[in-house]
Amino acid sequence: MSILVIAEHDNSSLKQATLSVVAAAKAIGGDIDVLVAGENCGAVAEAAAKAEGVAKVLVADNAAYGHFLGENLGELVAEVGKGYSHILTSAGTTGKDFMPRVAALLDVAQVSDIIRVESADTFVRPIYAGNAIATVKTSDSIKVITVRPTGFDPVAAEGGSASVEQLDVVKDAGLSSFVGEEKAKSDRPDLASAGIVISGGRGMQNGDNFKMLEQVADLLGAGMGASRAAVDAGFVPNDMQVGQTGKIVAPQLYIAVGISGAIQHLAGMSDSKVIVAINKDEEAPIFQVADYGLVADLFEAVPQLEEELKKVL
Amino acid sequence: MKVLVAVKRVIDYNVKVRVKPDNTGVDLANVKMAMNPFCEIAVEEAVRLKEKGIANEIVVVSIGPKACQEQIRTALALGADRGIHIEADEDVQSLDAAKLLKAVVEKEEPKLVILGKQSIDTDNNQTGQMLAALTGMGQGTFASEVVVDGDKVNVTREVDGGLMTLSLNLPAVVTTDLRLNEPRYASLPNIMKAKKKPLDVTSPADLGVEIAARLTTLKVEAPAARSAGIKVADVAELVDKLKNEAKVI
Ligand SMILES: Cc1cc2nc3c(=O)[nH]c(=O)nc-3n(C[C@H](O)[C@H](O)[C@H](O)COP(=O)(O)OP(=O)(O)OC[C@H]3O[C@@H](n4cnc5c(N)ncnc54)[C@H](O)[C@@H]3O)c2cc1C
Ligand SMILES: Cc1cc2nc3c(=O)[nH]c(=O)nc-3n(C[C@H](O)[C@H](O)[C@H](O)COP(=O)(O)OP(=O)(O)OC[C@H]3O[C@@H](n4cnc5c(N)ncnc54)[C@H](O)[C@@H]3O)c2cc1C
Numbered sequence: 188m189s190i191l192v193i194a195e196h197d198n199s200s201l202k203q204a205t206l207s208v209v210a211a212a213k214a215i216g217g218d219i220d221v222l223v224a225g226e227n228c229g230a231v232a233e234a235a236a237k238a239e240g241v242a243k244v245l246v247a248d249n250a251a252y253g254h255f256l257g258e259n260l261g262e263l264v265a266e267v268g269k270g271y272s273h274i275l276t277s278a279g280t281t282g283k284d285f286m287p288r289v290a291a292l293l294d295v296a297q298v299s300d301i302i303r304v305e306s307a308d309t310f311v312r313p314i315y316a317g318n319a320i321a322t323v324k325t326s327d328s329i330k331v332i333t334v335r336p337t338g339f340d341p342v343a344a345e346g347g348s349a350s351v352e353q354l355d356v357v358k359d360a361g362l363s364s365f366v367g368e369e370k371a372k373s374d375r376p377d378l379a380s381a382g383i384v385i386s387g388g389r390g391m392q393n394g395d396n397f398k399m400l401e402q403v404a405d406l407l408g409a410g411m412g413a414s415r416a417a418v419d420a421g422f423v424p425n426d427m428q429v430g431q432t433g434k435i436v437a438p439q440l441y442i443a444v445g446i447s448g449a450i451q452h453l454a455g456m457s458d459s460k461v462i463v464a465i466n467k468d469e470e471a472p473i474f475q476v477a478d479y480g481l482v483a484d485l486f487e488a489v490p491q492l493e494e495e496l497k498k499v500l
Numbered sequence: 501m502k503v504l505v506a507v508k509r510v511i512d513y514n515v516k517v518r519v520k521p522d523n524t525g526v527d528l529a530n531v532k533m534a535m536n537p538f539c540e541i542a543v544e545e546a547v548r549l550k551e552k553g554i555a556n557e558i559v560v561v562s563i564g565p566k567a568c569q570e571q572i573r574t575a576l577a578l579g580a581d582r583g584i585h586i587e588a589d590e591d592v593q594s595l596d597a598a599k600l601l602k603a604v605v606e607k608e609e610p611k612l613v614i615l616g617k618q619s620i621d622t623d624n625n626q627t628g629q630m631l632a633a634l635t636g637m638g639q640g641t642f643a644s645e646v647v648v649d650g651d652k653v654n655v656t657r658e659v660d661g662g663l664m665t666l667s668l669n670l671p672a673v674v675t676t677d678l679r680l681n682e683p684r685y686a687s688l689p690n691i692m693k694a695k696k697k698p699l700d701v702t703s704p705a706d707l708g709v710e711i712a713a714r715l716t717t718l719k720v721e722a723p724a725a726r727s728a729g730i731k732v733a734d735v736a737e738l739v740d741k742l743k744n745e746a747k748v749i
Binding site for chain 1: 511513516517519526593594595598617618620621622623624625626627628629630631632633634636637638639640641642644654657658659660661662663664665666667668669672677678679714715716717718719720721722723726728729730731732734735736738739741742743746748749
């Protein structure tokens, strides 16, 4: 078997999610190549070559891939991937965008968002917002798969010494072009890979009040998240949403503040190791999944939390 | 221009999903079914394009058993003009759904096809992208804003790092994210009017598509239950537990 992993990156650094995808590839078994498609992405290729278990890194460095347009990546990956038994990428917004195009171009099914490998053709994935876990078997000769990074412990980032090969395949479908982007700037750890995440919900009442959570996050080195209600109300930007239709996180510690615990929110965080809930309503469903629940008004509890943490950290 | 919208019948998002005791799937007997929430957003967007005078006809399509006609009628009550039901009782997976929709696209020649970004049952997030690839169209996935401008459409997408805007040649495929719009409710007079709107029934065979499930679901299980922990009395106890018991800070 031979597996092609498509790297997730921003042209300058390799996303940790890719190391989890390589771990999923190792669980399948076989030679693992990594494709880095982007523009001026040499540093990413170097990082990928050092990852544990990678045999070869293929680099497609061209302006056509600079913004990871799904049309162009779809054609490239379908072309490069057709000689492999498995094509894998992380289930981030880039992978979710281009990978189904790859599957359609190869006339195969895609298995989305796997959390476990049972065998080379059988995978485990959550459905119904994680309320059911399905084991699915694919009969296609090329298996096109997106991987939920929280399902697999990342391989080591250092120690490997894969060869790096430049590809000169340029696929520019000419269907779409990049206009602009608004990236949230933050020095905090990336929500998807942070060891601690603190999230606020509708109970925060407004965007300014999130500053209270930021202060706690800074003390803990935590990433910041939010419920959909908080995002919809405009308190915080969309990329902070945790849940079925936002980010899936599984940190060591997840602190939910003023979040009721709707099933769609739980879908994004219930695999966290330790869950803390702060909510003034003792009946809030979030307490059913919380390891430590504090029934309190968050406007008193959060400043106290900051003070107590300062004492012990 | 003509807009095609795909709507899927799924379990209502408020229903607590239960896995069948024999682990063959999820219990759908006697549960409330509804239009997939992302598809409601797709219908709403099409209706708004029509209200702005950009779209002149909205065609809705749904694939599945006869009961899907309920969701088509809902879309008609919300403002779509005509429905197409592709009747299929078998397991129609994303790739086949995309092939069926492609056949409809070839017949109807819409300028814009709007789908939900994912359906809340299988959570696949595939069909729109597959349809775009099969028809050679550009795609604007996870859209939070759609602006039609001549023979192009600008789509702002919700991506991991924030927002990204693309310009696509028309015809194009758009898949909706939650913040694209807030769907309206159908009024009673419109529900009555919808009953008289045209709804054609067709089949995969009529469309020349052979349904071939590639994925077999071997079993469906309930997730490992997380049990409730303890309530702490105050913040000091919480911090103590996190530091000395859970050892996560
Ligand atoms: C298709 C679909 C997809 C969805 N996807 C997601 C998703 O990805 N992520 C997501 O989060 N949601 C998602 N939702 C929405 C979800 O159903 C809930 O509406 C949402 O999670 C509620 O957010 P919340 O808990 O912040 O708000 P609420 O449910 O309003 O809860 C607010 C909580 O704050 C508490 N509170 C208020 N004031 C205080 C105070 N002073 N001190 C302490 N506690 C206080 C209240 O007791 C309450 O429990 C989705 C919904 C649908 C239909
Ligand atoms: C009768 C029947 C029984 C099934 N049984 C099973 C089963 O037992 N196990 C199993 O794994 N799968 C089953 N499926 C298939 C499953 O529903 C497919 O995976 C699905 O049709 C396509 O994937 P998705 O909805 O997750 O697509 P997504 O890519 O998540 O959906 C995105 C969007 O595509 C559009 N779309 C998708 N499907 C349709 C549709 N049918 N009609 C109109 N628009 C659509 C909608 O706009 C939707 O928002 C069954 C399907 C049918 C019709």
